[in-house]
Amino acid sequence: MTSNNEVLFQRAQAHIPGGVNSPVRAFGSVGGTPRFFREGKGAYLWDADGKRYIDYVGSWGPAILGHADSDVIAAVKQAADHGLSFGAPTEAEVEMADLLCKLLPSMEQVRLVSSGTEATMSAIRLARGFTGRDKFIKFEGCYHGHADSLLVKAGSGLLTFGNPSSAGVPAAVAADTLVLGYNDVEQLECMFAEIGSEIAAVILEPVAGNMNLIKPSEAFLSTLRRLCSDYGSVLIFDEVMTGFRVGPQCAQGLFGIQPDLTTLGKVVGGGMPLAAFGGRADIMSKIAPLGPVYQAGTLSGNPIAVAAGLTTLKKVTAPGFFEQLNKSTQILVNGLLAEANTAGITLSAQAVGGMFGVYFSTRCPSSYAEIMQCDKSAFNRFFHAMLDQGIYFAPSAFEAGFVSAAHTEQDIKQTILAAKTVFSKW
Ligand code: HOZ
Numbered sequence: 001m002t003s004n005n006e007v008l009f010q011r012a013q014a015h016i017p018g019g020v021n022s023p024v025r026a027f028g029s030v031g032g033t034p035r036f037f038r039e040g041k042g043a044y045l046w047d048a049d050g051k052r053y054i055d056y057v058g059s060w061g062p063a064i065l066g067h068a069d070s071d072v073i074a075a076v077k078q079a080a081d082h083g084l085s086f087g088a089p090t091e092a093e094v095e096m097a098d099l100l101c102k103l104l105p106s107m108e109q110v111r112l113v114s115s116g117t118e119a120t121m122s123a124i125r126l127a128r129g130f131t132g133r134d135k136f137i138k139f140e141g142c143y144h145g146h147a148d149s150l151l152v153k154a155g156s157g158l159l160t161f162g163n164p165s166s167a168g169v170p171a172a173v174a175a176d177t178l179v180l181g182y183n184d185v186e187q188l189e190c191m192f193a194e195i196g197s198e199i200a201a202v203i204l205e206p207v208a209g210n211m212n213l214i215k216p217s218e219a220f221l222s223t224l225r226r227l228c229s230d231y232g233s234v235l236i237f238d239e240v241m242t243g244f245r246v247g248p249q250c251a252q253g254l255f256g257i258q259p260d261l262t263t264l265g266k267v268v269g270g271g272m273p274l275a276a277f278g279g280r281a282d283i284m285s286k287i288a289p290l291g292p293v294y295q296a297g298t299l300s301g302n303p304i305a306v307a308a309g310l311t312t313l314k315k316v317t318a319p320g321f322f323e324q325l326n327k328s329t330q331i332l333v334n335g336l337l338a339e340a341n342t343a344g345i346t347l348s349a350q351a352v353g354g355m356f357g358v359y360f361s362t363r364c365p366s367s368y369a370e371i372m373q374c375d376k377s378a379f380n381r382f383f384h385a386m387l388d389q390g391i392y393f394a395p396s397a398f399e400a401g402f403v404s405a406a407h408t409e410q411d412i413k414q415t416i417l418a419a420k421t422v423f424s425k426w
Contacts, residue, residue, distance in 0.1 A: 004048035008036045023157035024060075030380045030395045035387075040067030042406035045392060053392035054411050058402040060394075061209075061241050061266035064316055064325070064354060066406020072270050072311045079307035085299060093301035096310055100268075100276060103317060104249060106258040110278025111287060112301040116240035116265030117145025119275040120203065122295045123261050124149065127201035127234035129293035130283045136201040137191065139182040140164075141211030141368035141398075144203055144238050144263075152177045155210030160396040182208055183220045183367050188227065196231035201261075203236040206251035209400035210241070211371050213350065213357030215364075221257045228260065234283065240265035240275065241400070246353030248317045254353070270312030272305035321405065325354045328412060329403040332356065335416030343423035346375070356401045358382075358393075371398070382422065389418035 012019035020026045020034065027034045035047040043066050045055045058064065065072060079092070093112055101107045113119050124136060124147070138144065141164075143156035151158065151166040152174050158164045165174070180187045182204070192199065202224055208214040228235035237259035242251040244267040252259055260283060265275035278284060288294045299305075315321065329351040336358060340347035349358045359365060360375035360382070379397035386393055393401055403412075 003033070005033050005036050008048055009033050024160055024394075024396055024399065027395045029160045029376075029397070030383045032384060034395070035392070042066040042068075043404055043408070043411045051390065053387070053390050054407070054415055055392045056401040056403065056415075057392060057394050058404050059266075059271060060399075061245060061402055062269060062271045063402070064245060064267050064404050065270070065312060066404040067271075069270075069312075069315075069406070071315065072308050075307040075311040076272070076304055079304045082303070084304060085302055087298055090301065090303050090306070092303055092306045092310065096301075096306050096313075099310065099313060100264070100278065103244075103313070104252065104262060104278075106252055106260075106280075107262060107278040108281035109284035110276050111284070111295065112306070113275045113277065113295075113297055114273045114299050114302065114305070115145070116238075116263065116275050117147055118297065119240065119263035119265055119277040120144040120150060120236075120238055121147035123236050123263050123277045124201060124203065125295065126277070126283060126287060126293050127236060127261065129291070130234060130286050131200040131232060133198055133200035133233075134176045135178055135195065135198050136176065136203060137178045137180055137188075137199060138203050139208075139368075140179050141182060141214075141371065142203075142205045142208055142238070143210035144205075145240070148173045149177050150203075153179045155208070155398060157396075159211055159398045181367060181369070182211075182214060183217050185217070185219050185223050188220075188223055192227045192231055196227065196233070199231060199233040201234040201236050202228055203238055205241060206237045206239065206255065206257070206259075207242050207246060207352050207355065209355055211368055211398050212359060212365070212374075213352065213355055213400040214366060214368075214371065215350070215352060216255070217366070218255070221255055225257050234260045236261045236263065238263045242353075242355070243268055244313060244316050245355055245402070247322055251352075267312060267316065268309050269305050270308035272302070272308040273299070274302065274305035274309045315405075322353060325403065325405055326351070328405075328407055328409075329354050329356050331409075332403060332407075332412050332415060333358075335412065336419050339416060339420045339423050342420075343426060345423050345426055354403050356403065358401065360397075385422040385425075386418055389421060391415050391418050
């Protein structure tokens with residue numbers, strides 16, 4: 001019998017390119033039909049056939065409280081009653097800016113935008129305007145949204161579809177994007193020794209989550225901090241994914257490194273389109289209307305999105321929140337590892353806060369090259385078998401997973417049990 005998901009996917013393809021509004025949703029690399037979801041509540045999603053899944057995608061990160069958290073929904077409804085958008089300042093966005101600067105010691109000033117792409121694109125422009133330099137460094141497999149200069153050897157959907165640099169980006173635009181290896185300290189030192197005084201910025205995901213999950217080495221982060229300070233380059237932590245997801249002070253708090261600028265998204269909007277970039281006041285003061293670097297947005301600081309974000313941030317920074325989330329995520333990872341081990345299947349896995357990575361390889365990868373060595377076809381098999389069992393992981397071997405506060409002990413047990421069933425038939 002044809003499922004409603006199949007019918008919708010067929011229909012979607014008539015007027016939406018590839019049937020999806022963002023490529024990673026298309027199941028392109030795992031094959032099969034994307035699930036069309038009609039409802040989410042807590043840790044669960046229900047698809048167009050009414051089948052329930054335990055969700056480990058969480059809208060690609062924002063749903064840290066689970067879907068349709070009652071406090072967030074109440075705040076959104078209340079804000080909506082007062083108007084959807086004003087294109088003018090509101091008290092709530094001032095409260096959001098105060099809160100972000102209080103939570104992150106590296107953030108003296110912050111500007112709200114509507115997406116992670118806007119945040120990273122604006123941060124790069126600002127770093128260039130501040131330093132008067134054009135070149136910047138990014139790392140292979142890191143994804144910083146889809147602004148032209150950042151779509152070079154990028155992760156997420158580009159990596160998933162085997163086309164890490166997008167067509168349509170003029171060579172001249174990409175010429176100043178220098179791409180190095182994640183965790184490759186020697187390469188970094190060499191690049192700075194050669195042209196350090198020409199580098200406007202270094203941008204990185206402080207825990208990479210768009211080529212599956214890769215942890216940074218301590219030496220990598222401290223070298224980055226030192227070199228950027230020595231050469232006057234702006235260190236940008238892209239915490240769109242890690243922000244308030246790996247700890248109450250994001251990855252920078254976890255690792256004790258202060259970036260010059262930070263980009264935020266996902267959790268910060270609690271499921272609504274909200275993102276931010278901010279950092280040192282001397283850099284942020286270069287933005288219009290104070291300075292010469294232009295950046296703007298009709299829906300920036302949208303009151304509904306700010307209401308969802310504020311409510312979410314207050315809940316995730318409450319005492320004990322991350323202790324519980326870290327524990328749940330670790331139990332999931334340990335359980336998957338134990339079941340694979342029992343079944344004699346080569347699997348590694350790790351967690352950072354509420355993020356996790358599962359790899360069909362003997363050990364957790366620490367570089368782009370190592371990620372590429374993982375068994376992708378084993379992942380695809382695992383993905384579909386788990387989906388059949390009602391467990392929804394990201395449809396790509398190159399995406400991190402996310403646990404929410406709504407995942408109960410029972411949900412995680414059920415997930416591990418599903419993996420046991422899958423591995424027993426491997
Ligand atoms: N950064 C997300 C995936 N890694 C974005 C989701 C998307 O591209 O649709």
